[in-house]
Amino acid sequence: MSAIKSLEAVARDRVGKGAARAVRRQGQIPAVVYGAGQPPVSIAIDLIRARTLIYAGGFKTTVFEIAVGGRKLRAIPRDFQLDPVTGVPLHVDFLRVVSGQTVTVAVPVHFINEDEAPGIKQGGGTLNITSHTLELDVAPDRIPEAIEVDLTGRQIGDVIHVSDVKIPAGTYTGEPTDPVANIVPPTVLGAEVEAEEAAIAEAQSAEAAEEKAEAEAAAEEENKGEDEKSED
Known part of the structure; x- marks a missing residue:
């Protein structure tokens, strides 16, 4: 079974896009703990720690004991957001877990x-x-x-x-x-690979032929222009 991992956090008293940006500038990412019929708790967790946990694998199947504001909350990640370009974590949603629930x-x-x-x-x-x-x-x-x-x-x-x-x-x-x-059977996936390679080769050949035709047309147009200048 997955071991319960500890996670340090600090409470956030402000929410919203501006507050979230301020948290990220401090090397942390915003997060929220919700569920179990209790009010949500807005927190911030260390960016490097969060990134390590997410990319280590098994993040969404790990129960964390989150230490925040002198108390400990048990929760499991439900979702997280990554920057689409850099892959840096932007936000994490935790679901509070209590005894007797699944x-x-x-x-x-x-x-x-x-x-x-x-x-x-x-x-x-x-x-x-x-x-x-x-x-x-x-x-x-x-x-x-x-x-x-x-x-x-x-x-x-x-x-x-x-x-x-x-x-x-x-x-x-x-x-x-x-x-x-x-x-x-070994031939099934092999045939699929061969068909895919053939399709790629055909597409590349068509692209090369198109580029050649465009180059020839451009050269012909250029020669035509030079001939017209010579006649002048």
């Missing part, structure tokens, strides 16, 4: 024992992943770090459904028949 989180799927799958090891097949995460309804203190899918014995043509996967904790929010992955 939260809905997208838990990453990890595939293990690929070398023990005859369809891949001997048959040369390819693992085609359709779901990189599974959404679970789970108690905050039981959120798994990942869901492992064992590929031992899997053959070409096998389809792995959610019903074939052991969910460590919580309840899957979708249907048991939802596919997680399948093992495809």
Whole structure:
């Protein structure tokens, strides 16, 4: 299960775009903690700490104990905003968690024992992943770090459904028949790659022909202009 992480924060007494910009100039980012029927709490957290946590992975499946104003709040990230150009965090929304409640989180799927799958090891097949995460309804203190899918014995043509996967904790929010992955023959993805490469080559050829035609037309126009000057 994911360990609870500590996070230092300071309370914000002002909100709005101007206040948010002022917070960011101080090397922090604005955030808010809401939920559990309690008033929202506006906070600011260290930019470097926030960036490290976000890009380390598993941010939205981690419960944080946020120390702010002499008290501690337990919350889980619900959403965050990044600058579309620089990727720098701009804002984080935290959902307050209390005893007895569950939260809905997208838990990453990890595939293990690929070398023990005859369809891949001997048959040369390819693992085609359709779901990189599974959404679970789970108690905050039981959120798994990942869901492992064992590929031992899997053959070409096998389809792995959610019903074939052991969910460590919580309840899957979708249907048991939802596919997680399948093992495809080596020619399937190969044909797709070849078709894509052929399409790219055709587009490049057409573009080159168009550029050549434009250059020839420009040269012809230039020669025509020189001929007219000579006649003058």
